[in-house]
Amino acid sequence: MFDGKTKLYLYVGMFGSGKTELSLNTAIFLRKKQTHVAIADIDIISQYFRSRDEKSFLEEMQIKMITVPERYMHADLPIIPPEVGGYISNPDFLTVVDVGGNEDGAVVLGSLKNFIDKVKKSTFFVVNVFRPFSATKAEIISNIDRISQIGKIKIEYLVNNSNVGSETKFDDIKIGEEILTEVSKETSIPLAFTSVDQDMDYEGNLPVFKIKRFMKNPW
Amino acid sequence: MKxxxxxxxxxxxxxxxxxxxxYFGYPITPQSELTEYMAKRMPEVKGTFLQSESEVATVNMLYGAACTGRKVMTSTSSPGFSLMQEGISYMAGAELPAVFINVMRGGPGLGDIQPSQSDYFQSTKGGGHGDYRMIVLAPHTLQEAAGMMNEAFELAFKYRMLVTILVDGMIGQMMEPVELPKWTKPEEFAEPDWALTGANGRKPRKVTSFDLDPYELEKMNLRYQETYKKVAQNEVKYEEFKIEDAEITVVAYGTTARIVKTVVDYARKSGIKVGLFRPITLWPFPYDRLSEISKNVKNILTVEMSYGQMLEDVKLAVLGKSNVHFYGRSAGVVPTPVEILDSIKKIVR
Incomplete structure (x- = not known):
């Protein structure tokens, strides 16, 4: 699933595809193996449900959270903390980067290109086929093209995060795997894994990454 | 498929x-995704998406477009909705159908971008000038919101009125499984007999909120009032949740009602019989039904993400028949189930 040589883990994809959940879970997964893990929230798109909302939990786990200063936490401003570049380059840290959705979110990667290109990285493109504008092979390929162009980044792996929230069934996850297998054939981008809720005993054709869902509603 | x-x-x-x-609109958090979605979607269905230079422009584009008798809409959030009020009043006076989505955020002023319900007065009592009303619908789940869109357009055209779907940033931003509603058939939608479509071969029609003669303007106003009376008689909607045996009934709408449903179940586990009365139409408010309910329950608690706005309508419905209490958070703070349960405990014990 994760090759062990990667220093930088980049999650990109369409808006609401599950990048934040995967970034958080990847950081937790890596932290179990290594002392110095950082997660950088460079999401300039979402104003609700972001990595930074889990800051205190991550600090308890001793994962370094790189995000906007406390006083700007709820600001409607596209802030990129300056230390992101440093953590991307710092050889002592494994760094996970939660990128904002769509091409507008990926545009930030262009500005970090000088740092990103210098390290061994894995770029994951997250797909949930039950999200708008992501349901078909053609739509997904067009999304990959746009995001990689605007973010000036080569997509190295596809991730199947297909789910319908609390109502996800095994068949839904399978549909995601099938559509993404087609995408993979056409684009030659390999499929890395399927991510499923930690309570699901799903087995499919891909490695399964069990994840804890963080984004909860207040009831 | 969900x-x-x-x-x-x-x-x-x-x-x-x-x-x-x-669709005409101008982006504003926490509803910009609606505008963005329409920007992508309208060209796919051969519709028109137009981003205006401001909400003032938006509402006037909507005014013009609504005159043609087509289904038109916009979406905004609180400060943007304030900017639209002049045009809303003009459209109400011109008896035009249109649908507004207001995804409320913390106020007043620039406020913040977190969820709030403090545009209740503005929506239900009229934020613009003149004697007008608009129908205000308040869904409490995404599924309900999606199911309401067709109804919103039907009501707008049936009464030639403006309809607002009033939600808060939580409903706007959260993700849930949704079964999307069926497609309507455009051929079943008849062009209204007042629509301005070019007078070639027929008598000209007039859509306006204006008359210099006060007696003529009064006649128009009386016609509006007749319409509002019919809406108040026929279109009131609400949900009752476990109120039959309740010792205390909570009145809440939208996200707050969703939280209260959890509280009702919590409270019942600890032996307090709580019920929920949820207005679905905020205007027309379900005064009559709430009045009936208040005869049989000692305490009523209004919970809002504002400081006592719906409370005024609850008091008007109850008129002293039971004790009315209030719990509210605002400015973008969402009340937790525990907080609400605590305020219930203070009342019943």
Missing amino acids: MLMKGTEAIAEAAVRAGCRL
């Missing part, structure tokens, strides 16, 4: 399926 959608996306797609092909 999709995993944001509230803003579900509302937008439901509007497209309800036959809306004219």
Whole structure:
């Protein structure tokens, strides 16, 4: 699933595809193996449900959270903390980067290109086929093209995060795997894994990454 | 097949399926995804998406477009809704159908971008000038919001009135499984007999909120009032949740009602019989039904993400028949189930 040589883990994809959940879970997964893990929230798109909302939990786990200063936490401003570049380059840290959705979110990667290109990285493109504008092979390929162009980044792996929230069934996850297998054939981008809720005993054709869902509603 | 959608996306797609092909808007958090969705979606269904230079322009584009008798809509959030009020009053005076989505955020002023319900007065009592009303619908789940879009357009055209779907940032931003509504058939939608479509071969029609003669303007106003009376008689909607044996009934709408449903179940586990009365139409408010309910329950608690706005309507319905209490958070703070349960305990014990 994760090759062990990667220093930088980049999650990109369409808006609401599950990048934040995967970034958080990847950081937790890596932290179990290594002392110095950082997660950088460079999401300039979402104003609700972001990595930074889990800051205190991550600090308890001793994962370094790189995000906007406390006083700007709820600001409607596209802030990129300056230390992101440093953590991307710092050889002592494994760094996970939660990128904002769509091409507008990926545009930030262009500005970090000088740092990103210098390290061994894995770029994951997250797909949930039950999200708008992501349901078909053609739509997904067009999304990959746009995001990689605007973010000036080569997509190295596809991730199947297909789910319908609390109502996800095994068949839904399978549909995601099938559509993404087609995408993979056409684009030659390999499929890395399927991510499923930690309570699901799903087995499919891909490695399964069990994840804890963080984004909860207040009831 | 269900999709995993944001509230803003579900509302937008439901509007497209309800036959809306004219969207005008200006982005503002926490509803910009609705505008963005329409920007992508309208060209796909051969509709028109137009981003205006401001909300003032938006509402006037809507005014013009609504005159043609087509299904038109916009979406905004609190400060943007304030900017639209002049045009809303003009459209109400011109008896035009249109649907507004207001995804409320903390105020007043620039406020913040977190969820709030403090535009209740503005929506239900009229934020613009003159004696007008607009129908205000308040869904409490994404599924309900999506299901309401077609109804919103039907009400708008049936009464030639403006309809607002009033939600807060939580419903706008959260993601849930949604079964999208069926597509309506455009051929079943008849062009209204007042629509301005070019007078070639027929008598000209007039759509206006204006008359210099006060007696003529009064006649127009009396006609509006007749319409509002009919709406108040026929279109009141509400939900009752476990109120039959309740010792205390909570009145809440939208996200707050959703939280209270959890509280009702919590409280019942600890032996307190709590019920929920949820207005679905905020205007017309369900005064009569709440009045009936208040005869049989000692305590009523109004919970809002504002400081006592709906409370005024609750008091008007109850008129002293039971004790009315209040719990509210505002400015973008969402009340937790525990907080609400605590305020219930203080009342019943």
